[in-house]
Amino acid sequence: MSDAEPAAERRARAAALVRAQQGADLVVLPELWPLGGFAYDAWSDGAEPLDGPTADVMSAAAKAAGVWLHAGSIVERDPDGPVYNTSLVFSPSGELVHTYRKIHRFGFDSGEAIAMGAGQEIVTAATDFGTLGLATCYDLRFPELFRALLDAGAQLLVIPAAWPERRREHWTLLARARAVEEQAYVLACNTAGTHGGVEQAGHSLVVDPWGKVLAEAGMGEQVLTVEFDPAEVARAREEFPVLRDRLLGIPAPVQR
Numbered sequence: 248m249s250d251a252e253p254a255a256e257r258r259a260r261a262a263a264l265v266r267a268q269q270g271a272d273l274v275v276l277p278e279l280w281p282l283g284g285f286a287y288d289a290w291s292d293g294a295e296p297l298d299g300p301t302a303d304v305m306s307a308a309a310k311a312a313g314v315w316l317h318a319g320s321i322v323e324r325d326p327d328g329p330v331y332n333t334s335l336v337f338s339p340s341g342e343l344v345h346t347y348r349k350i351h352r353f354g355f356d357s358g359e360a361i362a363m364g365a366g367q368e369i370v371t372a373a374t375d376f377g378t379l380g381l382a383t384c385y386d387l388r389f390p391e392l393f394r395a396l397l398d399a400g401a402q403l404l405v406i407p408a409a410w411p412e413r414r415r416e417h418w419t420l421l422a423r424a425r426a427v428e429e430q431a432y433v434l435a436c437n438t439a440g441t442h443g444g445v446e447q448a449g450h451s452l453v454v455d456p457w458g459k460v461l462a463e464a465g466m467g468e469q470v471l472t473v474e475f476d477p478a479e480v481a482r483a484r485e486e487f488p489v490l491r492d493r494l495l496g497i498p499a500p501v502q503r
């Protein structure tokens with residue numbers, strides 16, 4: 248995507264791509280794709296409610312395709328608070344069944360970190376093919392969030408992102424790390440093109456619970472189609488039961 252593409256056109260184009268995925272179980276879009284992850288200037292005017300234009304077209308697209316749809320995230324306008332970076336999950340009947348407000352805001356003392364509110368809730372979503380654990384982009388750097396998602400039953404970690412090209416190695420490395428660490432599938436969907444002039448890395452990837460990359464996109468915009476068996480999560484956890492050895496309550500440091 249390019250900064251020059253108006254949000255309405257981008258929504259229509261993304262909806263057509265979703266509709267074309269009939270037969271899939273789950274479709275995932277990236278973070279903040281309607282306005283752009285680094286397009287800070289567009290956020291205030293372009294923020295929308297949970298029943299706004301993105302939710303409308305995505306609900307219809309999920310229903311038309313008959314798929315579970317993680318529609319990436321929007322800049323959510325909360326009438327009673329700040330804006331949030333909010334992910335939307337639709338059922339195959341087009342119902343908005345889950346939302347997740349990004350917990351860790353990127354930018355340190357600028358950008359998202361000052362323009363948006365922080366989410367406060369861990370969110371999982373039960374589907375016919377397993378429990379999704381929701382996280383967004385910069386969240387990927389915080390393993391404690393993924394441990395909390397694991398404890399909440401997550402088997403497939405779905406991570407939309409707007410991750411820049413200059414840190415692409417971190418993106419692929421951390422996606423694999425989270426898969427190995429939680430013995431879960433990681434479905435990491437990144438933007439391509441430019442957001443607010445920042446070149447995006449693309450390279451969406453799907454990683455299995457052993458850390459094997461099942462598929463990885465290139466840097467440009469593309470639809471990545473991957474077939475895998477969700478039951479592999481239970482098999483991996485049984486065959487290599489590392490999670491049983493967790494120390495639930497790390498001992499306090501000893502003063503010497």
Ligand SMILES: NC(=O)CCC(=O)C(=O)O
Pocket residue numbers: 278284352353383384385386388408409410411414417
């Ligand atoms: N949109 C983001 O959260 C960007 C995160 C990022 O660039 C990084 O963690 O590096």
